[in-house]
Amino acid sequence: MTAKSARPATPHRPHGLLAIGLAMAIGAPFATYLPWRFGSWPEVEFPIIFLHAAAAVCALAMFIEAMSVDSRRSTTHVWDAIWSAPVMICAAIAMWSAAMAPFARFPWLSIVGAPQTADGAVLWLDIATLIAATRLFTITEHGRRAIVTSLFILAYGLPLLSLFPETRPIWFSDYLAFLGLATAAAIPGFAAPRDAPVTTKHAILGILAAIPSFIVAGNQTAALIFPALFLPAYVAGAILLRHPSRARFVRAAYALGVVGIILGAPVLVTKIGATDAIKSIQSRDRINSVLQTRLYDDPTIWITGRGWGHTQRDFEELLSQANAKIWDKSWDAPQRDVFHSHNGFFEALLSAGAPAAAGAVIFVMAAALFSPPRMLALAGGFALGYAALSSLWFQFSLTIPATALAFAALSCRLSFGPRTKIKPVFLIIFLGLTCAVQIFTSAKLAIFAIDVIAAEARADQFILGKAGSKLKCGDFPDDSWRDDIFLSHQLGRHLRNSRRMSTATPVDSPVFRTIGSYYCIIENKGLERGSQPLLRNALVAQSEFAFLAQFAPLRDLYPYNGVTWTRLADAYLDLAPKRTDVMLPYLAWLLQKKEAATLDRSVHKILTLNANDPVGLWFSGLSSLMKPGKAHRTRGIEALRKSIEFGIEKWTPVPTQIRSLLQQSD
Numbered sequence: 001m002t003a004k005s006a007r008p009a010t011p012h013r014p015h016g017l018l019a020i021g022l023a024m025a026i027g028a029p030f031a032t033y034l035p036w037r038f039g040s041w042p043e044v045e046f047p048i049i050f051l052h053a054a055a056a057v058c059a060l061a062m063f064i065e066a067m068s069v070d071s072r073r074s075t076t077h078v079w080d081a082i083w084s085a086p087v088m089i090c091a092a093i094a095m096w097s098a099a100m101a102p103f104a105r106f107p108w109l110s111i112v113g114a115p116q117t118a119d120g121a122v123l124w125l126d127i128a129t130l131i132a133a134t135r136l137f138t139i140t141e142h143g144r145r146a147i148v149t150s151l152f153i154l155a156y157g158l159p160l161l162s163l164f165p166e167t168r169p170i171w172f173s174d175y176l177a178f179l180g181l182a183t184a185a186a187i188p189g190f191a192a193p194r195d196a197p198v199t200t201k202h203a204i205l206g207i208l209a210a211i212p213s214f215i216v217a218g219n220q221t222a223a224l225i226f227p228a229l230f231l232p233a234y235v236a237g238a239i240l241l242r243h244p245s246r247a248r249f250v251r252a253a254y255a256l257g258v259v260g261i262i263l264g265a266p267v268l269v270t271k272i273g274a275t276d277a278i279k280s281i282q283s284r285d286r287i288n289s290v291l292q293t294r295l296y297d298d299p300t301i302w303i304t305g306r307g308w309g310h311t312q313r314d315f316e317e318l319l320s321q322a323n324a325k326i327w328d329k330s331w332d333a334p335q336r337d338v339f340h341s342h343n344g345f346f347e348a349l350l351s352a353g354a355p356a357a358a359g360a361v362i363f364v365m366a367a368a369l370f371s372p373p374r375m376l377a378l379a380g381g382f383a384l385g386y387a388a389l390s391s392l393w394f395q396f397s398l399t400i401p402a403t404a405l406a407f408a409a410l411s412c413r414l415s416f417g418p419r420t421k422i423k424p425v426f427l428i429i430f431l432g433l434t435c436a437v438q439i440f441t442s443a444k445l446a447i448f449a450i451d452v453i454a455a456e457a458r459a460d461q462f463i464l465g466k467a468g469s470k471l472k473c474g475d476f477p478d479d480s481w482r483d484d485i486f487l488s489h490q491l492g493r494h495l496r497n498s499r500r501m502s503t504a505t506p507v508d509s510p511v512f513r514t515i516g517s518y519y520c521i522i523e524n525k526g527l528e529r530g531s532q533p534l535l536r537n538a539l540v541a542q543s544e545f546a547f548l549a550q551f552a553p554l555r556d557l558y559p560y561n562g563v564t565w566t567r568l569a570d571a572y573l574d575l576a577p578k579r580t581d582v583m584l585p586y587l588a589w590l591l592q593k594k595e596a597a598t599l600d601r602s603v604h605k606i607l608t609l610n611a612n613d614p615v616g617l618w619f620s621g622l623s624s625l626m627k628p629g630k631a632h633r634t635r636g637i638e639a640l641r642k643s644i645e646f647g648i649e650k651w652t653p654v655p656t657q658i659r660s661l662l663q664q665s666d
Contacts, residue, residue: 015065018137019146021057025130026150026405028054029158029398032169038452038486041116041337043170048118048397049445055126056438058133063431065136066424079423081136082430084411085370086363090128091430093359097121097308097352103300104307108481110351112441114309115485116339118397119347121308122441125434127404134408144190147405151190152209154402155183159212175396177222177389180213182402184230185382189375189409197374203234206378221280221392230385233257237377247373254368254380258387262345262361265391283333284342284392290318291341291350305352312339313483313532314350320578327652344390364390372412379410451477452486460510462517464554473520480529487525488533491518495544498551507553515541516554527571535572536582542568543585565589566598573605580606580615581651587619591626599623615651617643637665 028050032043066078081087097110098121104110113120137143159176161167187209188202214223237254240246266288272278273285294314295301306314315338324331341347349357364387371379386403389395395403455476462474479486494515501511519541526534542565545551569586576582583602590599600623606616617639624636641662644654 015061015068017061017064018058018133019143021054021059021061022130022133022137022147023150024050024054024057025401026154028401029154029169032398033167036449036453038449038456041170041489044116044118044396044398045445045449048115049442049449051118051126051397051400052122052438052442052445054401055129056435056442059129059431059435059438062129062133062136063428063435066427066431075424075427077136077139078132078427078431079417080413081139082132082427083414083417084131084135085366085414086407086411087128087132087135088414089359089363089366090124090131093348093352093356093363094121094124094128096355096359097124097305100304100352100356101307103304104310105313106307106310106481106483109309109483110307112309112445112482114311114339115482116337116396117394118400119308119340119351119394122437123397123400125437127400127407129434129438130401130404131408131411134405135411138190138408139194141193144194147190148187148205151183151187151402151405155179155187155209156212158398159216162216169398170396172218173216174219174222174393175399176213176217177219177225177393178395178399179402180210180217180222180226181230181382181385181389182399182406183213184210184226185378186402186406186409188378189406192374195374198378203378207231219393222389225385225388229388230381232381233384234377234381237380241373241377244373247376250376250380251368254376254383255365257380257384258365258368259361261384261387262364262391265388266343266346269392283331286322286324286331287315287333287338288341288343288346290315290322291346293318293321294350301350301353303353303355305348305356306350308351309339309482311341311347311350312337312485316532316536317576317579320581322650324650326581326650340394342392342394344395347394360390367407367410370412370414371410375410382406382410448477448479448486452490456490459514459517462513462520464507464513464516473524474517476518476521476525480531484525484529484531484533487518487522488537491515491522491537491541494518495541499544499548501550503549503552505550505553512554515551523568527567530571530575532572532575535568535575536579538568539565539572539582539586543589546589547585566602569602570605573609577609580613584615584652587615591619591622594626596623596626612642612646614643614646614648617646618648618652637662 028047031046031050034046036046038045062078062081066075101107101110101121109120111121112118113123117123134147138147158169158179159173162169162173162176184206186206188198188206191202191205192198210226214226217223233254237250240250269281269285269288273282276282291311291314294306315333319326319334322331322334326334329335341350345357345360348360364383367383367386368376368380455474458474476487476490494511498511498515505511519538522534522541523538525531526538545554565586569583572582573580583606587599587602590602599619603616603620603623606613607620610616621636621639621643624632624639627636640658644662648654
């Protein structure tokens with residue numbers, strides 16, 4: 001090799017823009033402390049925007065680096081940073097997800113991802129970009145020291161802020177387990193000099209950085225993964241690797257361990273869930289059993305998936321399949337957001353099919369299979385720990401940057417690759433498109449955020465009117481491309497926050513104006529679009545107006561624009577015939593008001609769709625019992641018996657007097 005063609009002995013310092021991008025990414029979790037709130041989960045919306053923007057800056061920096069005057073030298077460095085297993089795998093998952101997005105019900109939702117987690121095609125592209133950017137930035141010791149310092153600030157700053165309710169980013173801290181695991185691997189990887197082995201001193205630094213996250217996380221399962229899986233796997237690997245000839249065996253053992261954990265975790269969850277010993281595990285088991293029915297009902301999901309961010313819609317549609325009581329709230333999932341299956345690999349399968357799920361598995365395996373020999377023990381422990389965590393929990397965007405840095409620390413350049421001549425072309429296309437997609441995504445979400453904040457500020461100025469009055473509803477940015485998730489949560493959040501208010505609150509107070517504004521928008525848009533989430537939230541709101549004392553002042557003010565509760569119920573039943581449980585309060589209200597004709601018509605519609613529907617049978621029986629004559633009584637008792645047989649006790653308790661009546665008629 002000639003001096004001209006040899007790789008430079010001393011790499012040059014990367015572009016300063018790269019440092020800005022990585023600083024934005026590492027600092028993105030702290031964007032949750034911005035004073036503005038918007039979206040379904042306000043605590044994570046701005047960090048997601050910052051994450052996309054940071055990745056865009058990193059992609060732009062690498063693009064500029066590759067196109068610099070010293071093009072051959074720069075291209076080599078950028079190529080070496082990108083041409084690594086985790087970067088290529090993440091990019092492949094992103095491209096596959098984008099290709100499958102047109103098959104999803106909401107293609108843009110699949111590309112941008114769920115608003116709570118950002119899981120989607122763009123997030124995988126972000127991870128690929130951040131790994132590559134970190135690999136490029138850390139070619140100098142200065143860059144490595146900067147990353148270690150930044151990670152220590154993040155590893156102590158976020159857990160310390162999470163200790164106190166006043167400064168806690170999110171009301172639960174379990175997600176910090178991902179941060180602890182990532183810093184335990186990334187800090188030793190970057191603290192060790194380039195091309196030098198990781199020593200015990202470096203490993204201790206990682207452990208010290210990880211401890212705050214695992215303590216504050218408060219998740220017993222996550223806390224066990226670190227001492228019972230990560231540390232033993234690391235120590236065992238370090239001992240075995242004292243003999244370099246064992247490296248191939250150790251890599252294979254780690255990779256097989258990852259596969260074993262991923263395949264074994266669902267089995268373990270099912271077994272523990274059946275015992276009712278650990279409520280959180282039981283909840284995961286029930287969620288997964290509900291979502292699995294999609295795979296049985298539609299085999300094409302194994303190839304195309306349902307789309308990223310569609311889990312919440314699927315869970316709500318399929319809740320009737322759950323083998324659990326819903327009415328007593330012993331299972332909390334039906335009362336909260338279920339935007340993730342709590343298993344990252346199962347989520348990938350549901351979202352983008354078996355190719356994406358396989359890619360997610362290989363991505364974790366790659367940490368051990370393609371790590372430098374000096375990092376193998378650390379990479380193996382991290383891979384096993386990450387596989388276990390991802391099989392039991394979902395990952396927020398707040399911990400994605402640290403995770404990307406961990407994968408970067410444990411990766412190396414692939415030993416094979418395309419011809420030198422096509423590298424510049426590949427870099428131009430890959431980095432250019434990546435940057436464009438990330439800029440577009442972050443800009444779209446930022447503009448939407450501004451519009452939502454403005455709409456929220458106007459909501460308390462809404463003028464409440466009497467039932468039947470033709471009011472002009474307020475406005476709200478169109479989020480039908482995301483299944484109306486944001487708009488649905490706006491009303492839901494205000495209703496939840498208002499349940500504890502005084503019953504003496506005047507009807508013209510800002511809180512009622514805000515609720516009225518969002519209800520008006522949701523009712524109208526729900527009927528116009530045929531939107532399940534909006535119609536369901538409108539029905540929930542109507543139920544609370546009717547039965548909760550706090551909302552008594554609103555009872556004379558709904559329905560707006562002359563649209564009746566019955567029309568909402570009919571529209572929702574047309575879209576979700578299996579979710580008749582949502583109509584329970586409405587049917588109970590009709591029964592209470594003795595609206596027999598309307599009740600019978602609604603019940604008839606339900607039973608026409610499904611003659612064995614427990615909700616329809618229940619109210620058919622109750623309605624018959626209210627009518628005079630022995631024949632009605634007989635039909636009513638028969639309908640109530642069938643309702644109990646087909647599972648009405650999942651949705652509502654059976655009163656003692658009804659049980660006594662049925663026993664007396666035996």
